[in-house]
Amino acid sequence: IFLLLILVTPPYLLLAKKCFLSNKYEVHVINNLTSDSPHLKIHCASKNDDLGYHYPAIYEDFNWSFCQPVFGKTLYFCHFWWNLKEKSFIVFNDYQFCVSDSTIPNPKNNCKWEVRPDGFYLEIHNTTGASSYMYHYLDWS
Secondary structure, eight states: HHHHHHHHHHHHHHHHTTTSEEEEEEEEEEEOOOOOOOOEEEEEEEOOOEEEEEEOOTTTTEEEEEEOOTSSSSOEEHHHHHHHHEEEEEEOOOOTTTTTTTTTTOSSSEEEEEEETEEEEEEETOOOOOOOEEEEEOOOO
């Protein structure tokens, strides 16, 4: 029966569910704005996947996972709105660095972003140990 299921299931479904012959990646966007601030609105998407609009509460983690194709590239971008400010940028386009303009590899297949009043921070993993820190990646302006 298992062999029959494999034969009748389209290959792309088998690959998407298990990340067969590819790596699974996660993107996290955490609302680290002040508790008295207006709501944060987020819209994230890729070429093939619209994740919709989200309004994460303070300290809430909006996240998703996906399989990076063996022969291909995945790009996710997000648009953020907060307190008369807005910003759009790529949150994932590089399997090794999260974003291609970062200079420190991300060995964990986990891209963690924080939204703060002064901008957007990307988690960077120290190459000499198991620690990490949040790097100020972009301002709101």
